Amino acid sequence: MDTLKQKFADKALSLYTEMRAISKESGDKVVAEVTLGQIMSGARGIKMMQWETSELDANVGIRFRGRSIPEIKQLLPSGPQGEPKPEGLFWLMLTGEVPTKEEVDQLTADWHGRSEVPQQCYTVLDSLPADTHPMTQFTIGIMAMQGDSIFDKRYAEGLSKSDYWDAVYEDSMNLIARLPRVAAYIYRRAFKDGKHIEPDTSLDYSANFAHMLGSDDKDFRSLMRLYLTIHADHEGGNASAHTVHLVASTLADPYRSLAAGMNALAGPLHGLANQEVIKWIFEMIDSLGTKTPSKEQIATYVQQTLDEGKVIPGYGHAVLREPDPRFTSQRRFAEQYIKDSDLIDTVWKIFDVVPPALQALGKVKNPWPNVDAHSGALLVHYGFPEFSFYTVLFGVSRGLGVLAAGIWSRALGMPLERPKSVTSDWIKAQAKK
Ligand SMILES: CC(=O)SCCNC(=O)CCNC(=O)[C@H](O)C(C)(C)COP(=O)(O)OP(=O)(O)OC[C@H]1O[C@@H](n2cnc3c(N)ncnc32)[C@H](O)[C@@H]1OP(=O)(O)O
Numbered sequence: 001m002d003t004l005k006q007k008f009a010d011k012a013l014s015l016y017t018e019m020r021a022i023s024k025e026s027g028d029k030v031v032a033e034v035t036l037g038q039i040m041s042g043a044r045g046i047k048m049m050q051w052e053t054s055e056l057d058a059n060v061g062i063r064f065r066g067r068s069i070p071e072i073k074q075l076l077p078s079g080p081q082g083e084p085k086p087e088g089l090f091w092l093m094l095t096g097e098v099p100t101k102e103e104v105d106q107l108t109a110d111w112h113g114r115s116e117v118p119q120q121c122y123t124v125l126d127s128l129p130a131d132t133h134p135m136t137q138f139t140i141g142i143m144a145m146q147g148d149s150i151f152d153k154r155y156a157e158g159l160s161k162s163d164y165w166d167a168v169y170e171d172s173m174n175l176i177a178r179l180p181r182v183a184a185y186i187y188r189r190a191f192k193d194g195k196h197i198e199p200d201t202s203l204d205y206s207a208n209f210a211h212m213l214g215s216d217d218k219d220f221r222s223l224m225r226l227y228l229t230i231h232a233d234h235e236g237g238n239a240s241a242h243t244v245h246l247v248a249s250t251l252a253d254p255y256r257s258l259a260a261g262m263n264a265l266a267g268p269l270h271g272l273a274n275q276e277v278i279k280w281i282f283e284m285i286d287s288l289g290t291k292t293p294s295k296e297q298i299a300t301y302v303q304q305t306l307d308e309g310k311v312i313p314g315y316g317h318a319v320l321r322e323p324d325p326r327f328t329s330q331r332r333f334a335e336q337y338i339k340d341s342d343l344i345d346t347v348w349k350i351f352d353v354v355p356p357a358l359q360a361l362g363k364v365k366n367p368w369p370n371v372d373a374h375s376g377a378l379l380v381h382y383g384f385p386e387f388s389f390y391t392v393l394f395g396v397s398r399g400l401g402v403l404a405a406g407i408w409s410r411a412l413g414m415p416l417e418r419p420k421s422v423t424s425d426w427i428k429a430q431a432k433k
């Protein structure tokens with residue numbers, strides 16, 4: 001067994017035993033109350049699942065195994081310019097330990113060794129019109145590889161419950177290794193006349209992904225390391241993670257559950273917001289007729305968007321109540337590496353204008369930017385203006401978190417998820433009580 005798998009197995013076995021005992025001895029303990037308002041507003045704040053890999057604090061933002069974004073930037077092995085490598089985050093999410101540089105290098109090599117994408121995936125993608133939305137291509141590409149599922153095959157042969165995690169680990173590692181190649185293939189067929197670029201296995205996961213997309217710029221490589229790290233996980237309740245968790249709880253294999261979650265990520269209130277942000281900014285620039293709009297001009301455009309009954313993409317959050325540290329870390333990156341970008345200046349002016357405008361509505365719980373408010377402008381700067389592709393990048397990263405969490409779920413023997421629903425009659429009766 002490889003080191004990561006062995007380390008995980010040791011940790012998971014002891015936690016499994018502990019969790020079983022807690023469930024048996026303290027399973028009846030009441031830990032929360034649920035209001036009618038929560039039931040009627042998308043289950044906000046209801047604690048209803050276990051998720052090992054990260055936890056979201058409304059003010060601090062995401063913590064991966066207890067470490068905030070500024071902390072992981074300090075702690076995890078990094079690329080030459082100091083941005084953390086997503087390989088290290090994956091290791092941390094699975095083991096709770098910060099890996100050494102050697103361990104991260106081993107993981108890079110392991111993923112390179114598993115990264116060959118089966119021909120049928122390319123054949124299926126090539127059969128789609130090139131202008132099929134990249135997220136649609138991505139889920140189809142993932143499903144086209146489903147026949148390779150080790151979990152599915154071993155389950156059909158009669159897999160013991162205690163070995164579920166092992167097969168899910170193998171599928172997850174294979175998927176993570178393949179996702180950048182599938183994503184880059186989609187990008188190049190959609191936007192670069194199908195001129196594909198072979199992987200360079202001398203590079204780390206992120207730099208190789210950047211290379212296959214078509215950029216060997218060292219700053220863009222660093223951005224990819226940061227990007228793939230910070231988008232990976234946002235506890236279990238967000239729509240993509242929860243979908244993966246729900247679907248996997250039926251023992252659908254990681255290919256099926258990840259594809260399901262990617263469809264959730266493709267919604268404009270969730271991961272697709274990153275394309276919506278840049279689209280909205282481009283439309284604003286067109287409408288105002290200037291690439292350097294003033295704050296006053298932006299404020300007028302924001303008000304117009306709100307008056308049309310639309311949301312301001314990239315602002316607001318179901319849990320966060322402060323600026324998203326993922327926004328802030330991208331801003332820091334831009335401050336460090338990018339000089340004189342009108343587009344990025346505009347993103348920062350929007351940051352000054354939108355929160356008071358949303359606050360003035362009196363109903364928005366969080367007027368601050370989320371992760372999606374910044375990412376597009378960085379990608380445009382490095383030569384990737386094709387915004388319909390952006391959510392695929394997010395998806396490659398999100399795969400790391402949700403698949404790591406999925407390995408945990410099977411190792412901890414988590415059951416089928418099946419919460420209770422209620423009808424409006426029940427709600428009316430409760431309201432009268
Ligand atoms: C990776 C991610 O998924 S991060 C989120 C990405 N999504 C976006 O950026 C889209 C824009 N933002 C939004 O639509 C929301 O803020 C969400 C979906 C992220 C969170 O939704 P909620 O938890 O329901 O937010 P909240 O409780 O503050 O909503 C209250 C009201 O404010 C509105 N509101 C919230 N954010 C915004 C916004 N950015 N622009 C305009 N109105 C907003 C809601 O639509 C809702 O209006 P309603 O009562 O008329 O239906």
Ligand SMILES: O=C([O-])CC(=O)C(=O)O
Pocket residue numbers: 233234237238239240318319370371
């Ligand atoms: O946490 C959420 O609901 C949405 C989000 O920011 C993410 O999934 O990254």
